[in-house]
Amino acid sequence: MALGTGYDQQGCYLARALEVVGERWTLLILRDFFFGVRRFTDLRDHLDISRAVLTARLDGLVADGVLTRTTLDGHPEYLLTEAGRALWPVVFSLARWGEQHVGARHPARVFSHADCGTDVDALGRCPACGTVPGPEDLVVRPGTGANPMRRDDRVARALERPHRLLTRLELAAV
Amino acid sequence: MALGTGYDQQGCYLARALEVVGERWTLLILRDFFFGVRRFTDLRDHLDISRAVLTARLDGLVADGVLTRTTLDGHPEYLLTEAGRALWPVVFSLARWGEQHVGARHPARVFSHADCGTDVDALGRCPACGTVPGPEDLVVRPGTGANPMRRDDRVARALERPHRLLTRLELAAV
DNA sequence: ACTGCCGGTCTGTTCACCGGACCATGGTCG
DNA sequence: CGACCATGGTCCGGTGAACAGACCGGCAGT
Known part of the structure; x- marks a missing residue:
C-alpha cells in the first residue's frame, strides 16, 4: 500500500491491517506465496522488485507473524503462517475486483x-458444495482471458498448468 | 498502499487493482465512504491526512471511476460508484483480518x-439468511472491544450509534 | 582453485508524503 | 454593504521510501 508504517491514532483495525500488508509490493508478494512460491529469487524474478525492498518486506512480514523463515537445502525458505493464510480473502477479493x-x-x-x-464464484463460494473453500482447497489455472501482458518468467510458466494453492510450485529449470 | 502507480508489466489483475486502491490512505478513505462520509473536511477530520494527499486521492479515485464528484449546497460531494461499492469485500476482509x-x-x-x-460472520455471510449481504444491506455498530485508542472527531462520534452503510452520516454540529 | 548461483547489502537519485502557510469561493451576520 | 468565517483547495520546503544498479559472502559443483 503505501505507507511507511504509521496510521497512528487510528483505532480502526483496518488501519492496523494496512500497517502490515499496506505497503507497496506486500500483497503481490503474498499472492505469490499462495501460489506456492517460497524463495527469494523466485519472487524477484516474478515481480521485478528491487532486492533491497524485497528483503525489507520479507523481514517485515516475518516480524509481523505473517511468514516464517526456515532453511531448506542450505537456502532460506519462506512459508505463510496461519495468520498469513488468513489473508486469502483479501488477496482473492482484490484480484477479483x-x-x-x-x-x-x-x-x-x-x-x-x-x-x-x-x-x-465471485465471492469465493463453491456453488456445488455451498461452502467457501480455504486456499488449501483451491486449484488455480489460467482463465479464458489470455492476457497479452502476461509475463514470461519461471513462475509465470509454472502457473500455466493447474496448481493447488499453498503447495510448492515446481519451477522448471531454465 | 503504497505505490506510485506502476506495477508495470504485471499481467495479474491484483496488480491492476492495487494501482487503483493500493496507495497510502486510499482504503481508509473508501472505508469512510462506506460509512456514509461524503465531504472533504469530514474525511480530513477523521483521518488526519494532509490536504494535498487527500485532494490527490479523491481526484485519482474519481478518474478511476470509483467515486463521483457532484455538488450539493454549493459544496463538493463524493459518492461511491458501482465499481466503488464493489470494493466492499476488500474493505471488510481486511478489517476483519x-x-x-x-x-x-x-x-x-x-x-x-x-x-x-x-x-x-467472518466471511460476511448472514447465518440466518444464508446470503452474503452487500454493503447497502448492512448496519454498523460499535463492537464489544471498546477501543482505548478510539478517536474523537465528528465522524467517530456519529459512528457510536448504529448506522446503515452508504447512507449519509449525520454529523452533529460541534 | 575457479565458476556460478543464491541471497543479500550498499549507494546515489528520484519521487511521494508530510506539515504548514497561503488562497479563492460562497454564505452569514451585524 | 462590508467583515468574517467555513470549506475546499494549492503551494512549498524537508524527509523518508523506492528504484536501478554495483558489490559481496557463502556454498556447490567440477
Whole structure:
C-alpha cells in the first residue's frame, strides 16, 4: 500500500491491517506465496522488485507473524503462517475486483474447489458444495482471458498448468 | 498502499487493482465512504491526512471511476460508484483480518444484516439468511472491544450509534 | 582453485508524503 | 454593504521510501 508504517491514532483495525500488508509490493508478494512460491529469487524474478525492498518486506512480514523463515537445502525458505493464510480473502477479493472493474471481462486465472472440481464464484463460494473453500482447497489455472501482458518468467510458466494453492510450485529449470 | 502507480508489466489483475486502491490512505478513505462520509473536511477530520494527499486521492479515485464528484449546497460531494461499492469485500476482509490477527480478540465494529438483524460472520455471510449481504444491506455498530485508542472527531462520534452503510452520516454540529 | 548461483547489502537519485502557510469561493451576520 | 468565517483547495520546503544498479559472502559443483 503505501505507507511507511504509521496510521497512528487510528483505532480502526483496518488501519492496523494496512500497517502490515499496506505497503507497496506486500500483497503481490503474498499472492505469490499462495501460489506456492517460497524463495527469494523466485519472487524477484516474478515481480521485478528491487532486492533491497524485497528483503525489507520479507523481514517485515516475518516480524509481523505473517511468514516464517526456515532453511531448506542450505537456502532460506519462506512459508505463510496461519495468520498469513488468513489473508486469502483479501488477496482473492482484490484480484477479483481488478478483473471485473479495471480489466477485461475475462478472468486471468480461475480458482476451483479441489474436492469437487467446481469453479468458485465471485465471492469465493463453491456453488456445488455451498461452502467457501480455504486456499488449501483451491486449484488455480489460467482463465479464458489470455492476457497479452502476461509475463514470461519461471513462475509465470509454472502457473500455466493447474496448481493447488499453498503447495510448492515446481519451477522448471531454465 | 503504497505505490506510485506502476506495477508495470504485471499481467495479474491484483496488480491492476492495487494501482487503483493500493496507495497510502486510499482504503481508509473508501472505508469512510462506506460509512456514509461524503465531504472533504469530514474525511480530513477523521483521518488526519494532509490536504494535498487527500485532494490527490479523491481526484485519482474519481478518474478511476470509483467515486463521483457532484455538488450539493454549493459544496463538493463524493459518492461511491458501482465499481466503488464493489470494493466492499476488500474493505471488510481486511478489517476483519486486522481484528483477528493484529488486534484484540474483540471487534471494534460489528456488521449486521439490516433485513433480519443478524450479525454477519467472518466471511460476511448472514447465518440466518444464508446470503452474503452487500454493503447497502448492512448496519454498523460499535463492537464489544471498546477501543482505548478510539478517536474523537465528528465522524467517530456519529459512528457510536448504529448506522446503515452508504447512507449519509449525520454529523452533529460541534 | 575457479565458476556460478543464491541471497543479500550498499549507494546515489528520484519521487511521494508530510506539515504548514497561503488562497479563492460562497454564505452569514451585524 | 462590508467583515468574517467555513470549506475546499494549492503551494512549498524537508524527509523518508523506492528504484536501478554495483558489490559481496557463502556454498556447490567440477
